[in-house]
Amino acid sequence: MFYPIIEEFVFRKILAKKMVGHGNTFYVLTSSFCFALVHIVSQGAASLIMIFLLGVLLSVVYLKTGKIIFPIMLHSFSNLIIFLVPKTLSNFSELYLVIYAGIIFVTGMVYLFRLVRKIKKYEGLKVSLKEAMKDILTNKGMLIFFVLTIFTSVLQQILCL
Structure with missing residues (x-):
């Protein structure tokens, strides 16, 4: 309940x-990557792409509306949805689930493609990608974030053995 907030x-x-000054695309990709990394701890590496795409959607919505709500x-x-759908779909056949997942995947990819086109249309990077990556990778806050994320992931794997 409080985690989304x-x-x-x-x-x-x-x-x-902190990041919009480097350009909207840079902000969307970086915040989505960090969002996905944090969720590796609770969701596992298999969910990384899906969570990254959710992060892209949430970042674009925030940029477009300017409202965090x-x-x-x-x-x-x-x-x-993540909580309820598995409970609901547990009674359906495997073929139905594959079709359902395929429809959701294709729909998501179409919308993602459209979002990326819109972002690029209105985007103008103010710094080079090389400079922006240097800023991220040498930032103390990001280094601490990466170390804590890796530590938590390793600790979870050790405790699950």
């Missing part, structure tokens, strides 16, 4: 203030 303030509001609501709705 906290995560959206961190990955949308706070990171946007919309990503919070979408994030909360996503968590609700």
Whole structure:
């Protein structure tokens, strides 16, 4: 219940203030990557791409609206779906689930492609990608974030053995 609120303030509001100066695409990709990394701990590496794409959607919604409430609501709705859908679909056949997943995947890819085209249409990077990556990788906060994420992931794997 509280995680979507906290995560959206961190990955949308706070990171946007720090990164939008490097360009919207840079902000969207970086915040989505960090969002996905944090979720490796609870969701596992297999969910990395799906969570990254959710992060892209939430970041774009925040950029377009300028209001944090919309990503919070979408994030909360996503968590609700993730919780309820497996319980609901457990009674269906495997073929139905594959078809269902395929439809959702294709729909998601179409919308992602459209979002990326819109972002590129209105985007103008203010710094080179090389400079922006240097800023991220040498930032103390990001280094601490990466170390803590890796430590937590390793600790979870050790405790699960």
